[in-house]
Amino acid sequence: MNILFFGPNGSGKGTQGALLKEQYRIPHIETGVIFRENISKGTELGKQAKASIDRGELVPDEITIPMVLDRLKGSDCENGWLLDGFPRNITQAIKLNEVLTGEGIDVHVLVEVMLDREIAKKRIMGRRLCVNDNNHPNNVNIDAIKPDGDRCRICGGELRKRDDDQDEEAIDQRHDIYYDAEQGTLAAVQYFKELSGKTGRPAIVEVGGKGSVEEVTAELIGKLSNVRLRVLK
Ligand code: AMP
Secondary structure (H helix, E strand, O other): OEEEEEOOOOOOHHHHHHHHHHHHOOOEEEHHHHHHHHHHHOOHHHHHHHHHHHHOOOOOHHHHHHHHHHHOOOHHHOOOEEEEOOOOOHHHHHHHHHHHHHOOOOOOEEEEEEOOHHHHHHHHHHEEEEOOOOOOOEEOOOHHHOOEOOEOOOOOOEEEOOHHHOOHHHHHHHHHHHHOOOOOHHHHHHHHHHHHHHHOOOEEEEEEOOOOHHHHHHHHHHHHHHHHHHHHO
């Protein structure tokens, strides 16, 4: 199953994506993670992306689009993928659809996690990254996933903050891009929703992001199970 996964920064998308990856045994492709890995390894791609990321701006499309299209050619993507953090603007959406259509590949489902902007912001400022595993959720502002002191609640690993998570201006900038329904991420969502209206694909799954991790997961998996058989026909 090929899934596009949308939601504002801080909506819990990364956490839910990690669970879906296990559930459907498909790679969870997160553009933000790919960039951060490249930055920490000091690659050329990382160097090109760092300044934009620090400001909360999008990395230029000339860098991002080929990087994602190349990743989707990976042999692990043959049985499906979960794309998280891409497309993030209308240009990326149009290009992605053009390339996938050209290759006869369908987007089966579009998932949209809905969350109030202020709640999302508070969550962003509280989140911590485990150095051992990016998918170990820790957040000092969410009781259910509070770190164990200053260590990861799952493995006891060291926790770090993302630089762009502590800068309010950068957070606001990221949310401005997400909620921009003209050119930004909501425009990309709308583009695929219109496609869905015309062709029946992708199926649209909307979930509320306010509840606990378990509540959101239950809603998400329930709704995905309902559409799964239909879209895979
Ligand atoms: P995230 O981890 O999804 O919050 O992404 C972190 C940062 O990576 C974003 O604020 C952007 O600077 C960059 N980024 C992630 N995905 C994209 C994308 N699709 N297009 C351009 N920049 C991106």
